[in-house]
Amino acid sequence: MTAASITLSFASVALFAGQVSPVTPVAATADELTLDWPARTILSMETDGVETVMRFDRAPDAVSLEAFRRDAGTDLIRMDWNDTSMVIRPAPGRTFVPNLKGTRLSIRIVRDAPPGADMATEPVDYSLARAAAESASGYPGRARQMLLTLARSLPDDPQLTRTMADMDASRGATLRAARRYRSLDATDAYARRTIRAAGGEVSAIVAARDGGGFGQVEASARATVPVTAAPNGLDTVVGGAIRQVRTRADAVVARDGNIRTLRRHIALADVTGSIGDATTRLELLGAGNLSQTRVGLAARLLRGAVEREWRLTAAYHLPDVLTAEQVLLGGYVDRWGGGVTWRSSPAMQVQGDIVRTFYGLTREGILATSTVVTGGVDATVRRLNPALTLLYRLEAEYVDRLDRRANGLAALPLADRENHTVQALVAEQLGPWRLVAAAGWTFDRFSGNGPTAALTAAGFIGDAWQAEATGGVSSIRRPNLAGTQLFARVGLRRSMGRL
Secondary structure (H helix, E strand, O other): OOOOOOOOOOOOEEEOOOOOOOOOOOOOEEEEOOOOOOOOOOOEEEEEEOEEEEEEEOOOOOOHHHHHHHHHHHHHHEEEEEOOOOEEEEEOEEEEEEEOOOOOOEEEEEEEEOOOOOOOOHHHHHHHHHHHHHHHOOOOOOOHHHHHHHHHHHHHHHHHHHHHHHHHHHHOHHHHHHHHHHHOOOOOOHHHHHHOOOOOEEEEEEEEOOOOOOEEEEEEEEEEEEHHHEEOOOOEEEEEEEEEEEEEEEEEOOOOOOEEEEEEEEEEEEEEEEEEEOOOEEEEEEEEEOOOOOOEEEEEEEEEOOEEEEEEEEEEEOOOOOOOHHHHHHHEEEEEEEEEEEEEEEEEEEEEEEEEEEEEEOOOOEEEEEEEEEEEEEEEOOOOOEEEEEEEEEEEEEEEEEEEOOOOOOOOOOOOEEHHHHHHHEEEEEOOOOEEEEEEEEEOOOEEEEEEEEEEEEEEEEOOEEEEEEEEEEOOOOOOEEEEEEEEEEEEEEEEOOO
């Protein structure tokens, strides 16, 4: 089990006013800012007397946004936006008095005036808009806390129920979200797809990788079923998978130290389960190598909201067939470790994991140990469609024990590796389909370097079907895969719920 990295879709400009010497109060002065949207844009505005929230179906162009930010100068402390919303907050000692006319927002700046002067408020609409903006900026945990506070006083508000349902669906709590959608009689595409997913999903996936003298093709059938959505917030999901892995290797070190070729099929079975809420989740995995009667367990504990999450992982005798020697001789791994994900700003996320790993073979025990270090940084450059994100990834393994056969050959194809990858990722939404292209370069401190790139197309076919196809090239060095490799993956998923 690996932690999925999260791609940001929001950007922030944060300006901090300098120190101002105390002065005798005088009549307030005022300037005006303007921001224009494209013609025929549908706009709405909410304010709580301090922050102003704008919602729209088309975003302003980059030149207009930069001009607005520049003109505001130190009068502005916060300006967050994405494709559909914007939050504007004045600096301390300033009050913004907004006025929306057509597709133009005009803001009168009142300096040294009492906060909230001449401002109308819409507390419910504003709170919902702000929560939506927080979630879109990459802070769903903060947004959820705002909504839970509001729900205590407005438990049956339909707007609040809808927003909570959307947030539940986005974190994968489909059964809980579906119940909220049904209570609202929601019939839009997003609600329909979530309701269908709440009935369980089945999928078929084929994945392949080829590194010259070593290649694998994996075909799998998987199923997941949400079981419960308890009143205390706990959601339970169970699942299972059958996998068939075909391995081809030109050089494998056998137990006697001789080198041979390998063509072999391995069958594996997985049983999965997870239980948790929006801030704590326990994931369990039971896996078996059906071809060599090997069974193992793994667990992962996640704590905290997505924007500030820590995790612990552990595995015991988990079947592992990533190398030719493990396929031939019945490989398994024991591991323990942990990691964190931290969103430092709406446009920046960092993550890192350290895992201690023990490699073993059936009837031989542990033959190698290593420390695996992974991490990354995501920086959003452009939020609008198409979005642009710059990525940095570290994937390293430092081997401190590696047993050898009688003739001196290593029992497993492990070696120190330290891959540094820098990529630019472009994503564009085309109706129900999303296209993602990433391209960059990988540097290995202990070996060579080369290109790493991928192209992905994923989307919905109606309400019940989803399809995904990925292909690319990788120069990230891994056991049995040195140099540039090709990879591809195709998947088809069917949601089993009924509307």
